[in-house]
Amino acid sequence: MIPRVLVVDDHPLFRFGLCTVLSGDPTVALVGEASTGAEAVAAVRECEPDVVVMDVHLPDMTGIEATRVLLGEHPRTGVLVLTMFNDSESVVAAMRAGARGYLLKGSGQDEIVRAVHAVARGEAIFGSGIANHVLGFFTEQAPAVFPELTSREREVLELIADGVSNTVIARALTLSPKTVRNHVSSIFAKLRVEDRAQAIVRARKAGLGHPT
Incomplete structure (x- = not known):
């Protein structure tokens, strides 16, 4: 199955670049994009993506809050956080909100596509550099x-x-x-x-x- 993907990021250039990468990959289907949390929630209702690639920093609400809202309505949707934030608080908050994956911006195209497929399969996946945050979350809980x-x-x-x-x-x-x-x-x-x-x-x- 080719996963349907929605991209959520408030930076137009980054969003355009990521959408270009995903739309050019035959193993995924880009079905929409959004620049705010509210747009993301509405787009999930309309596009029914398998995976939402979500930034943490959004203008109206955080990506964490948007994740919590959209998963409350669509619990089978997978959320892959793609952000610049490499701190324990952001990682733990994303996981508690229900995100299945967490990558840092700067990850390679192949890594992002692999992560999309992993999240679509229901797997958890985390980028290099945040393993300690992930382990700390599980150990704490x-x-x-x-x-x-x-x-x-x-x-x-x-x-x-x-x-x-x-x-x-x-x-x-x-x-x-x-x-x-x-x-x-x-x-x-x-x-x-x-x-x-x-x-x-x-x-x-x-x-x-x-x-x-």
Whole structure:
């Protein structure tokens, strides 16, 4: 499926450039653009995009507020934040509002397109340079559960509960893919579950994860 994308940014030149990139990529379908939060909410109603690429700074409301409003009406829409703000407060606020991804402006075209596809699939994706913010968010929110797990295994389980892939977990925790797979296998054994789906159910029942 080719994801339908709406671009929201108040800077005309940046918005034009991003729209040009997306409209020129055959794997995505640009269905609209907006320059304010109110326009974004209205455009989502009209265009029904799969993914909204959202800036944080908008003239009438923040992109975080716009994300919260539009997801309240259209919870299946994926929001990918694309912004200049690289601070913990902005990252955490975006995730709490329901955003599935967070990239910094300056990310390459290929990275942005890959992120759009990941968000459209329901995955969580985060750009390089903000992994510590993401990890801090999950660590802060996670209750002290599953004492049989090591601290690292709990970190991995928190990300699994949020629907994050092993590849993203490896990047967020600065681990090799093999190490992540080993942690996942250990988690399954200790929780006595057979697969990832069962682990997610156990984790979310315990209060872990932030499903959108």
